[in-house]
Amino acid sequence: MSNIKVLDKEFEPYLSEELIQQKISELASQLNKEYAGKRPIFLSILNGSFLFTADLFKQITIEAEVCFIKLASYKGTTSSGNVITAIGLDANVNGRDIIIVEDIIDTGKTLHHFLPQLESSNPASIKIAVLLNKTEALAYPVKIDYACFDIPNKFVVGYGLDYDGLGRNTKAIYQLKA
Ligand code: IMP
Ligand code: MG
DSSP states (O other), X not given: OOOEEETTEEEEEEEOHHHHHHHHHHHHHHHHHHTTTTOOEEEEEETTTHXXXXXXXXXXXXXXXXXXXXXEEEXXXXXXXXXXXXXXXXXXXXXXXXXXXXXXXXXXXXHHHHHHHHHTTOOSEEEEEEEEEOGGGOOSOOOOSEEEEEOOSOOEEBTTBOBTTBOOOOSSEEEEOO
């Protein structure tokens, strides 16, 4: 595999398509066992997690539903920033088992802001499944239940993840070249 250029930056191969798919298969097997008979809702957070959600969901063999929401971070004049819901939840989650599907957890801010909103709709349970977990960057108290990869605090693109809107359309994941 060779390096890729996205806008002004160069990225080098980091996680291969094969490795990503292997970890997703393992996660799917685990979820197929743990959620058998529960008809969980996979709640995918757009945009970054669309490929991960698709590949994971294709390997879910139990009864399950999928839905999508879009959360956006807006950095205002204050340093804290703000998370708004750009496309909301249309499913009735009351009494349901929810698996949140995220591409990457960085500071945890996005989910930390969204979780109380979801909890107020009284689901039976909420678990969080992420493809990539930047463990060192976590700054908000968010518990990650399933992570395919723990990665260092370095910027990555590919397989749904973007740099300024670009670089999502690759099968592998690439890391910013030092
Ligand atoms: P958090 O709210 O700080 O956990 O950030 C989560 C969001 O930041 C992700 O859903 C991504 O959209 C974005 N993000 C964080 N790290 C990266 C990265 O290395 N590459 C691309 N996007 C990232
Ligand atoms: Mg995301």
